[in-house]
Amino acid sequence: MTDTTVPTRPGVPTSLRRVDDARRRFGAFAETYLDAMWDGDPPADAFVADVPRLGHGRAMRLLRTACREGIDAVPDAPDSLRALFxxxxxxxxxxxxxRIDHDSRHVARYTRQSGIVLGAASLVSGYANSAASRPLEMTGRYVENAGARTIEVAxxxxxxxxxxxxxxxxxxxxxxxxxxVIHALVRADLLRRPAWDLPAWGLPISQAYLAYTLVEFALIPMRGMRAIGAPFRPHERAASYARWxxxxxxxxxxADLLPVDEADQERLEEIYLLTRPPVDEFCRELVASINREFLVAEIEGLLPPALRGSVGRGAPAVVHGLERLFLGDEISDELAIPRTRVTGALRVVGPVLGAVHAALDRVPATLAPRAALGRRYQRVQEERLRRTWGVEHDLVDASPAGGRPHPARGDA
Structure with a gap:
């Protein structure tokens, strides 16, 4: 199966909940969202359909050349690649x-906080959906490679x-x-597998769930940053929504799903949370894996020695406290994230730090130096993480062979 836009919709995916509530609350937008459960990405999917004929390695080289030099630099490009570009x-x-670059020029001052929010809020929030996270299960991309995939995303x-x-x-x-294109490669691979339950889950990496990833990388991070005392200014928030x-x-x-601003992202988050399939054991294992294999170790290194405690108390409690702060108790309970008093402490400390940082932000002369320090920290941190986790590639399509095959490498 290579056509990943389903011509005859089987109906609403059976794993979704509270669909009638969604239709009452969101009207026409609910139909747009539900319909998008059956849509893939026709231009990228068409190119991926040509990959077996081209050969995986050659197809990815053509793609990279078109990115770096333009499609006219690829004289033997297939029609599908020309249409994509x-x-x-x-x-x-x-x-x-x-303007986006100008209004974002000082956001790096909060680089330390953004790394915490990426792991404990942006990535974990997507795991409270057993259908949207299923591709990670079926490709083995997180439980087996939590550190590598987190570095790739970062x-x-x-x-x-x-x-x-x-x-x-x-x-x-x-x-x-x-x-x-990685999304399209995974989508095509999963649709060939009998284990993919199309009526229950809809299309793999559907338009509906793909659109929600923008919420994970814009709305959720800004809310999380504010919660831990690193608030962005209004023009910086607007620039983030424009960037995403x-x-x-x-x-x-x-285009009819693409959020324009904060209000659009909030609406998309609301319908996603209302209808999301229930958490299952794999969702819980995903969260346990990123905590065990990555976040706890990273937080352990950031905590002052006096606060680290034992491996069983200090860093895990901070990670769980952050996740509960970001996700709320309902989703945290479903994901089996332990309760900890750290959450309450963070709720007290966050506003205090936020007031301090907001005061600093009102002194223009502090912004550029703080942003420069943040960018330096980011470079040092990435180098350290890559050494620690043995990651030399950028994305999974360039990751070394070995371990579980992956469709993005062409070895699945």
Whole structure:
């Protein structure tokens, strides 16, 4: 099966809950969202359908050349690749990359906090959905490789969020396009597997769940940063939503699902949370894996020695406290995240730190030096993480062979 837009919808995926409530609350948008459960990414899916004929290695080389030099530099490009880049190179009139960069120029001052929020809020929030997280289970990409995948995501985010991160021939553009094709490769692979329950889960990496990833990387992080005392200023928040609107366009998200601003992201989050399939044991194992294999070790290294305690008390309690702060008790209970008094302490400390940082932010002369320190910390931290976890590649399509095969490498 290579056509990953289902022509005859089987109905609402059976794993979804409270669908009638969603229709009452969201009206026409509910139908758009539910319909998107059956849509993939036609341009990227068409290119992936050509990969067996081209050969995986050659197809990915053609893709990289088109990213780095333009589609005209690929004289033997298949029609599917030309169609994909016709869409990618059609820059929306609403994009103002220069303003986004200008308004984001000091956000790196909160680099330390953003790393915590990425792991304990952005990534974990997606695991409270047994259908959306199923591709990770079936490709073995997280339980077996929590550290590597977290570094891959962080590296992509750093590339797209820094100065020039949206430039057509920049690293961020190429990585985003490759993420899009990785999604299509995984989608095609899972649709060939009898274990993929299409009526229950909808299309793998559907438009509906793909759109929600923008919430994971914009709305949820900004809310999490505010909770731990690192609030962004209004123009910085607006720039983040504008950045992720364009990245969503590059990722192939449908225009009628693509959130424009904070209100759109909030609406998308509300319908997602209302209808999400229930947590299952794999969701809980995903969270346990990222905690055990990555977050606890990282927090252990950040805590002052006096606060570390034993491995069983200090860092795990902080990680669980952060997750409960970010996710709330309902989802945390479903994910079996232990309760800890740290959550209450964070709720007290966060506003105090927020007031201190907001006062600093009102002194313009502090912004550039703090941002420079944040960028330096980011570089040092990435180098350390890569050494610690033995990661030399950028994305999974470039990861070394060995272990469980993965469709993005062409060895599945």
């Amino acid at each position: 016709a869409q990618l190179d059609d820059v929306p009139g609403w994009l103002d990359a220069e 590296s992509w985010l750093a590339a797209v969020s820094g100065p020039g991160g949206l430039d057509r021939f920049g690293e961020g553009f190429e990585l985003t396009v490759r993420v899009r 609107r364009y990245l969503g366009h590059l990722l192939g998200i449908r």
